Amino acid sequence: MSVDTAGATKQESEVVREASRRRTFAVISHPDAGKSTLTEALALHAAAISSAGAVHGKGDRKGVTSDWMEMEQDRGISITSAALRIDYDDRVLNLVDTPGHADFSEDTYRVLSAVDCAIMLLDSAKGLEPQTLKLFDVCRARKMPVITFVNKWDRPGREPLELLDEIEQRIGLRPTPMNWPVGIAGDFRGLIDRREGVYTKMSRTPGGAHKAIEEVLEPERAAEVEADAWVQAQEEIELLEALGADFDAESFLAGESSPVLFGAALPNFGVGQLLEAVVGLAPAPGPKEDDRERPRAVADPFSGQVFKMQANMDKNHRDRMAFVRISSGRFDRGMVLTHAPTGRPFATKYTQAVFGSDRTTIETAYPGDVIALVNAQALAVGDTLYDGPKVSYPPIPSFAPEHFVVARAKDASKYKQFQRGIAQMDAEGVVQVLSSDVRGEQAPVLAAVGPLQFDVVKHRMEHEFRAPIEASPLDYSVARRTDAESAPALHALSGAEVLRRRGDGELLVLVHNKWRLRVIERDHPTLFMEPLLAGGVDEAE
Numbered sequence: 001m002s003v004d005t006a007g008a009t010k011q012e013s014e015v016v017r018e019a020s021r022r023r024t025f026a027v028i029s030h031p032d033a034g035k036s037t038l039t040e041a042l043a044l045h046a047a048a049i050s051s052a053g054a055v056h057g058k059g060d061r062k063g064v065t066s067d068w069m070e071m072e073q074d075r076g077i078s079i080t081s082a083a084l085r086i087d088y089d090d091r092v093l094n095l096v097d098t099p100g101h102a103d104f105s106e107d108t109y110r111v112l113s114a115v116d117c118a119i120m121l122l123d124s125a126k127g128l129e130p131q132t133l134k135l136f137d138v139c140r141a142r143k144m145p146v147i148t149f150v151n152k153w154d155r156p157g158r159e160p161l162e163l164l165d166e167i168e169q170r171i172g173l174r175p176t177p178m179n180w181p182v183g184i185a186g187d188f189r190g191l192i193d194r195r196e197g198v199y200t201k202m203s204r205t206p207g208g209a210h211k212a213i214e215e216v217l218e219p220e221r222a223a224e225v226e227a228d229a230w231v232q233a234q235e236e237i238e239l240l241e242a243l244g245a246d247f248d249a250e251s252f253l254a255g256e257s258s259p260v261l262f263g264a265a266l267p268n269f270g271v272g273q274l275l276e277a278v279v280g281l282a283p284a285p286g287p288k289e290d291d292r293e294r295p296r297a298v299a300d301p302f303s304g305q306v307f308k309m310q311a312n313m314d315k316n317h318r319d320r321m322a323f324v325r326i327s328s329g330r331f332d333r334g335m336v337l338t339h340a341p342t343g344r345p346f347a348t349k350y351t352q353a354v355f356g357s358d359r360t361t362i363e364t365a366y367p368g369d370v371i372a373l374v375n376a377q378a379l380a381v382g383d384t385l386y387d388g389p390k391v392s393y394p395p396i397p398s399f400a401p402e403h404f405v406v407a408r409a410k411d412a413s414k415y416k417q418f419q420r421g422i423a424q425m426d427a428e429g430v431v432q433v434l435s436s437d438v439r440g441e442q443a444p445v446l447a448a449v450g451p452l453q454f455d456v457v458k459h460r461m462e463h464e465f466r467a468p469i470e471a472s473p474l475d476y477s478v479a480r481r482t483d484a485e486s487a488p489a490l491h492a493l494s495g496a497e498v499l500r501r502r503g504d505g506e507l508l509v510l511v512h513n514k515w516r517l518r519v520i521e522r523d524h525p526t527l528f529m530e531p532l533l534a535g536g537v538d539e540a541e
Contacts, residue, residue, distance in 0.1 A: 012299040015330050015366055019298040022368030023282045024094040024325070026111050028136070029121035030129035034151045038121060038265040039084065039097050045211060045272045046088040083323055083370040085353045091279050094370050107308070107429065110381060112138050113396050114307040114325035114370065117282035119274070120148045120258070124157030124185045127166050136171055143255040145283060148175065149274050154204075154264040157185030161236060164245070164260065174257040176247045177240060179273055181262040182226050182233045189226050190217075191262060191270055192233060194240070195247075201225070204267045212268040253283060285368035288327040291394045298367040301388030302329030302337065306379050307396065309428040320424070321352075322376035322383075329387060331365040340384035340392040350374035380503065381429050398503075400532035401432055401447035401479050404510060405454055405471040408443050414467040415442070421465035422446075425457050426502050434499035434508060445499055446471065447479065447508075476510040478517050480529040483507060490527055493520060508532075 029035045086093040098108040118139050164175040183189035190201035199222040203213040223230045251257040263270020287295035308323040333351045352372045353362040365371050382396040409418035426433035434445040462468040487507050491498040495512040511517045
């Protein structure tokens with residue numbers, strides 16, 4: 001064996017070993033289910049931070065680490081995704097936080113393309129909500145393993161067996177509880193580990209800013225302390241055993257069953273158990289198929305895909321950052337990669353690991369890791385970077401927008417800043433930017449899944465680019481993909497307009513409403529109009 005071959009084999013072994021230590025996952029939920037609070041609590045239990053914050057902090061509690069944008073801190077919502085890297089128990093956890101608001105579901109879709117597992121967060125009082133269902137559809141389409149965490153058990157809510165039945169009936173996912181609460185929702189006493197039979201009693205710390213106080217009790221002592229609540233929990237566990245609701249690794253990894261854990265993120269109840277479940281159950285990175293459906297093994301030369309662009313995370317530097325999920329190989333800072341769409345070299349001199357607003361330079365990374373490339377003007381969402389043999393991963397689809405406005409600079413003298421800012425919003429995927437020769441570059445059309453996206457654009461245009469804009473609504477609610485042959489005829493029809501998407505040059509026809517769309521389809525069946533993605537799955541009529 002040659003020295004070079006021996007060296008390559010050694011590095012491949014290192015990559016496989018390091019990849020097996022990685023767990024890359026996201027938290028999906030309906031707004032207000034407690035996603036950002038859970039993100040903080042997980043980081044706290046992994047000892048990545050000393051105290052957890054809440055979305056609505058009080059006393060000496062700080063704001064949410066992952067919510068770095070000023071607008072997020074002002075409104076108490078998550079509107080961008082953030083990558084949190086945590087070292088825990090000889091594992092590297094890459095927690096990719098996602099926007100909680102439904103208007104930013106497209107950003108969540110992009111994040112789900114970069115993870116291997118998802119935590120489905122449910123509010124104990126509300127159960128499965130519309131946004132949760134949409135995001136689960138994305139996970140199901142990708143056959144992604146899902147761990148369920150029933151949150152807010154410290155508040156009044158529904159019966160645990162009722163929640164399990166809803167999961168199975170509404171989304172066809174067989175729930176397999178890993179632990180079980182003692183005490184009804186609103187009277188949370190502690191948790192029974194179903195596999196070990198161990199009962200952990202939990203007590204709240206002041207303000208919930210630190211780990212909950214946990215006390216392990218023997219069954220006899222637990223029965224004495226918890227009385228009727230203990231008896232009820234034991235009866236429910238016996239019922240689960242009779243139903244065969246036990247964890248099965250094969251069905252979990254196939255996306256057919258979901259381990260369920262109960263807890264409350266705000267007082268940090270049950271968060272440690274959830275963290276252990278992620279470490280023990282979530283899959284490590286595996287081979288990824290390229291755009292020709294050929295698997296690229298984790299030990300193959302470096303490859304990764306951009307799943308998010310974000311500008312101006314550092315107010316002092318006004319930089320542009322590309323978040324890349326590594327799919328294969330070892331990454332070393334400074335290596336020169338190939339940009340698949342253009343074939344041009346891309347230098348990686350400035351590479352960081354990002355923890356909310358905090359950054360550290362990263363020298364080496366492996367499959368499953370999320371790295372942030374600084375000053376990445378040449379990159380866009382969906383782009384592949386690689387070393388060695390050429391590879392290109394499937395593009396990350398865009399959602400079907402339902403809201404449209406015409407953007408104009410309030411101050412004509414700020415036109416250059418206006419153009420730069422709009423281009424940045426487009427590159428990041430904050431909105432889709434559409435244009436046409438008729439409207440001109442000074443009046444682009446902004447297209448979004450939800451109207452709150454326009455508030456983000458207006459806020460950032462004013463505060464980051466010093467180019468305040470006016471956003472005038474357009475009377476369209478449906479978008480379809482079309483082609484150059486059909487575009488002239490469609491554009492001439494009443495209630496329709498054809499524009500070109502700046503990012504990829506694709507032609508879209510905007511139509512007033514679905515009723516008008518049906519009329520056009522009926523009267524002009526030969527014209528090409530194809531649905532885009534809606535909510536992560538093919539748009540239904």
